[in-house]
Amino acid sequence: MRIGHITLANRLFAAPMAGVTDRPFRMLCKRLGAGYAVSEMVTSRRELWGSLKTSRRADHAGESEPIAVQIAGTDAAMMAEAAAYNVARGAQVIDINMGCPAKKVCSQWAGSALMRDEALAAQIIEAVVAVCAPRDVPVTLKMRTGWCESERNALRLARIAEASGIAMVTVHGRTREQGYGGQAEYDTIAAVKKAVAIPVVANGDIDSPQKARAVLEATGADAIMIGRAAQGRPWIFREVAHYLATGEELPAPETLQAKDWLIEHLQDHYGLYGEASGVRSARKHIGWAVRGLPGGEVFRAQMNTIDAGAVQLRAVADYFDRLADAHPRLPAPGRAANDDLLARQA
Numbered sequence: 001m002r003i004g005h006i007t008l009a010n011r012l013f014a015a016p017m018a019g020v021t022d023r024p025f026r027m028l029c030k031r032l033g034a035g036y037a038v039s040e041m042v043t044s045r046r047e048l049w050g051s052l053k054t055s056r057r058a059d060h061a062g063e064s065e066p067i068a069v070q071i072a073g074t075d076a077a078m079m080a081e082a083a084a085y086n087v088a089r090g091a092q093v094i095d096i097n098m099g100c101p102a103k104k105v106c107s108q109w110a111g112s113a114l115m116r117d118e119a120l121a122a123q124i125i126e127a128v129v130a131v132c133a134p135r136d137v138p139v140t141l142k143m144r145t146g147w148c149e150s151e152r153n154a155l156r157l158a159r160i161a162e163a164s165g166i167a168m169v170t171v172h173g174r175t176r177e178q179g180y181g182g183q184a185e186y187d188t189i190a191a192v193k194k195a196v197a198i199p200v201v202a203n204g205d206i207d208s209p210q211k212a213r214a215v216l217e218a219t220g221a222d223a224i225m226i227g228r229a230a231q232g233r234p235w236i237f238r239e240v241a242h243y244l245a246t247g248e249e250l251p252a253p254e255t256l257q258a259k260d261w262l263i264e265h266l267q268d269h270y271g272l273y274g275e276a277s278g279v280r281s282a283r284k285h286i287g288w289a290v291r292g293l294p295g296g297e298v299f300r301a302q303m304n305t306i307d308a309g310a311v312q313l314r315a316v317a318d319y320f321d322r323l324a325d326a327h328p329r330l331p332a333p334g335r336a337a338n339d340d341l342l343a344r345q346a
Contacts, residue, residue: 001035001223003093003199004138004167006066010035012212012237013170015203015227016070016095016142022056023063024268025285028261029230030064033237036223037068038142041097044073044082056272060090068093070142074114076127083128087137094132096125098143098157099172112144112176115153122160129165138167142203145188148177158192158200166198170225173204180228189219201225207236209243209250216244232288234261252329259320262289266313275309286316293323293330 001011014021014029014037021029026037040057048054060067069091071082083094098114098121114121129139141161146152158169171192173184184204193200202221206212207229215224230236235253242250253261265285270278286303290296299319306312 001199003036003066003140005136006092006138008035008066010241011223012240013037013201013223013225014230014237015225016040016097017227017231019281019284020231022269022272023059023061024265024272025234027063027268028265029234029237032235032261033239033241034226034230034234036066038093038095039067039069041070041072042082042086044071044075044078046078046081046085049085058086058089059272066092068095068140070095070097071128072097073124074120076120076123079124080127080131083137083139084131084135087132087135091137093138093140094128095140095142095170096128096166098141099170112147115143115157115176116147116151118153118157118160121157122164125161125164125166133165139165140168140170141166142170142172144172144174144176145185146175148175151175152188154188155191155195158196162196162198168199168201168222169196170201170203173202186215186218189221193220193222199223203227209236209240212240213244232285232291255320255324255327255330258289258330259317259324262286262316262320263313266309266316270309276307279307279309279312282312286312290319294327295319295323 001008012033012035014026014034016038018040021037021040026039029037042054042057067090069086071079071086071094073079073082086094099112114124125141132139143154143157145154152175154171161169169192171189173186173189186202189200189202199222201223202215202219203225206215206224206226212224215221226236239250242248266282269282273281283304287300290299303312303315306315
């Protein structure tokens with residue numbers, strides 16, 4: 001799997017998610033089998049580059065290559081400048097966000113709102129590619145199937161992107177109107193794959209090794225991107241890799257191994273955010289990690305009252321130690337009962 005001149009370890013990608021895929025989380029996903037991970041989106045507004053939030057998102061210290069940064073905005077010149085800014089700070093791939101469905105993003109005509117203005121989208125793509133090409137930095141694009149059911153234009157935009165020098169396109173199988181509701185569809189992704197020669201990545205509702213294989217077969221995509229299913233379960237990437245290679249399910253992680261991964265992640269998290277802020281923002285990661293586990297809901301409620309890093313680490317370690325006494329391995333992930341795509345693949 002390649003993005004331009006960059007060869008990736010595999011075709012399993014961690015999706016960019018604001019407030020989630022910071023450097024510690026990306027590093028953990030890569031360690032547990034993701035061949036590629038994209039940063040949280042970085043604004044193209046110069047006046048915000050010095051903010052603490054943006055400086056943290058532009059921090060790639062210790063992260064394994066390739067470093068991929070997603071940028072968001074609505075002005076072609078500003079997006080080009082943002083691309084150059086991030087390349088100067090270590091970005092080896094620039095990803096253009098035309099997929100975010102959040103209202104605060106779309107209300108500014110950024111994210112997936114750009115799909116409604118194909119001329120502006122083309123200008124932004126051309127400007128970013130023009131500034132990155134001399135630096136030998138590939139540019140990729142992440143988008144949705146369209147704005148709404150009646151405005152599905154991913155196929156046209158993918159062709160525009162390819163003609164403008166985009167090295168890879170990722171398609172989330174939902175419209176902006178859907179947000180994250182309903183079920184992702186993959187026919188549009190399959191159509192995009194047939195229409196362009198550049199790599200195409202399928203995204204949306206990939207939450208198990210079986211679903212990963214089914215989506216690859218249904219779309220013909222070159223790679224898959226996993227987002228929400230990796231929250232609290234970053235080892236899904238190694239599970240998918242094993243299943244694609246062997247056709248067999250990898251046993252669930254040992255409970256104490258999962259504890260070690262989470263503890264290491266929390267320590268990296270504190271290192272990036274500082275203890276006070278890090279403890280608070282780590283609560284969501286802990287909540288995802290214990291979701292569906294015995295006593296997880298009670299433990300999560302208790303966790304939300306802890307404000308000290310050492311106490312938080314000890315509480316997490318104690319919880320998993322107790323869990324390991326009864327469950328040497330974590331419970332196996334659930335399976336969707338009415339997954340139409342899996343039914344068709346079977």
